[in-house]
Amino acid sequence: MALCGFLSLALLSFSFSILLVEQPNRAYGSRHDTFGLAGGAWDPYPRFGLCASSVIVHGYKCREFEVTTEDGYVLGIQRIPEGRSGGGGRTKQPVLLQHGVLVDGMTWVMNSPDQSLAFILADSGFDVWIANTRGTRYSRGHTTLDPASQAYWFWSWDELVSYDLPAIFDFIYHQTGQKLHYVGHSMGTLIALASVSQGKLVDKLRSAALLSPVAYLSHMTTALGLLAARAFVGEITTLIGFSEFNPKGQPVANFLNVLCANPGVDCYDLLTSFTGQNCCLNSSTLDLFLKNEPQSTSTKNLVHLSQTVRDGILSKYDYGNRDLNMEYYGQGRPPIYNLSNIPRNIPLFVSYGGQDALSDVRDVGLLLDSLKFHDGDKLTVQFIRDFAHADFILGVSAREIVYNAIIAFFRRQ
Numbered sequence: 001m002a003l004c005g006f007l008s009l010a011l012l013s014f015s016f017s018i019l020l021v022e023q024p025n026r027a028y029g030s031r032h033d034t035f036g037l038a039g040g041a042w043d044p045y046p047r048f049g050l051c052a053s054s055v056i057v058h059g060y061k062c063r064e065f066e067v068t069t070e071d072g073y074v075l076g077i078q079r080i081p082e083g084r085s086g087g088g089g090r091t092k093q094p095v096l097l098q099h100g101v102l103v104d105g106m107t108w109v110m111n112s113p114d115q116s117l118a119f120i121l122a123d124s125g126f127d128v129w130i131a132n133t134r135g136t137r138y139s140r141g142h143t144t145l146d147p148a149s150q151a152y153w154f155w156s157w158d159e160l161v162s163y164d165l166p167a168i169f170d171f172i173y174h175q176t177g178q179k180l181h182y183v184g185h186s187m188g189t190l191i192a193l194a195s196v197s198q199g200k201l202v203d204k205l206r207s208a209a210l211l212s213p214v215a216y217l218s219h220m221t222t223a224l225g226l227l228a229a230r231a232f233v234g235e236i237t238t239l240i241g242f243s244e245f246n247p248k249g250q251p252v253a254n255f256l257n258v259l260c261a262n263p264g265v266d267c268y269d270l271l272t273s274f275t276g277q278n279c280c281l282n283s284s285t286l287d288l289f290l291k292n293e294p295q296s297t298s299t300k301n302l303v304h305l306s307q308t309v310r311d312g313i314l315s316k317y318d319y320g321n322r323d324l325n326m327e328y329y330g331q332g333r334p335p336i337y338n339l340s341n342i343p344r345n346i347p348l349f350v351s352y353g354g355q356d357a358l359s360d361v362r363d364v365g366l367l368l369d370s371l372k373f374h375d376g377d378k379l380t381v382q383f384i385r386d387f388a389h390a391d392f393i394l395g396v397s398a399r400e401i402v403y404n405a406i407i408a409f410f411r412r413q
Helices: 006-020 050-058 105-109 117-123 157-176 187-197 223-233 250-260 270-275 283-292 299-311 322-329 361-370 398-412
Strands: 063-068 073-080 094-098 127-130 180-185 205-211 348-353 379-384
Touching: 050 063, 050 073, 050 105, 063 157, 073 117, 073 157, 094 117, 094 157, 094 187, 105 117, 105 127, 117 127, 117 398, 127 157, 157 180, 157 187, 157 299, 180 187, 187 205, 205 398, 348 361, 348 398, 379 398
Parallel strands: 094 127, 094 180, 180 205, 205 348, 348 379
Antiparallel strands: 063 073, 073 127
8 A cells, every 4th residue: 555655654654663663574475374484584685575475476487676776776676577377488568567655566466366466467468567666675775875874865756756767667678678568556656647747758658557646635634644744844854854764663653653642633543544445455465464564765755745735736855945945956946747748648547546535536636637638549547436545456356447447458558
């Protein structure tokens, strides 16, 4: 589940940190039986990657790769080249899956093979690639910086737009010789939209499916969400600093206690409070999620996301000081990401839910308005009245309602 999933998981993960603070962070496989642990006690550089823990055990081929960004971050990505029935000799179209914040690529393989998008795409004849954002368990490397240093964590989603996605696209394109289909959820939609609006990715992008799209967040109305957003813009850097935001760390647990002390804030059902009433999650998937997530991000990233809530616009990180903004951008205010610059002929599939408290229907409406001049036959919009934020990646009915539609969309391109 991912906020941009940011506020949902930020606060939901705070509750996890209270529940799990005495438990080691271990990588569990995605079967619902006891086939074993992937890496034992938590290790920032796991000995067993996502392939071994969660893919190969289901009978799929899988390979781990490392991609180095222009600013030195070493990202782990995984490839599922074919389905369980084989068919490796055929040329397959590559698809990149990009998760949201405070989670990693494992979110795409947490349900059974018949319910997880990564496996469904592979079995449907696609060459599946899974991204893991910098700072998460499979992407904690750097050419010079140590993750224990503050310098490693001085980034926001601006850097994901400028460095991570372009590096991953370039790598997959050169591996396959083909343009990519793209699936993003939550913040995974934000960074793709922003990157394409700047002219990046365009020459290597075949089409994009945007699930619970997040570009605007000004209509998020949950009391806890708004309180958290104000806190991230305000005192969070004083409490935690511009460094790693580790949801299982004590400083984050302390921060949650501060927020939960506010009158009218319900900290007993944080998932529903932030994501909306998810219709279609099962208990075994949620249990697996609790064992594997959340993941670290940078405090600066959460501040940047919260600025989007506060300001109602999509712009680069605001340093809150005209002189600093001048130093970084050559202007007093941070530059805007103009989504109307997205080429009109890029095929887009947008799917959003009526119960989503994060990707609110009014904010999705603002996004669609920015795409109003998109070529009519290149924009497909799906509205699912009963879906909330997490249903799009963990819902047991997502295959029939969303994934089959995505596959049909990809095959038309």
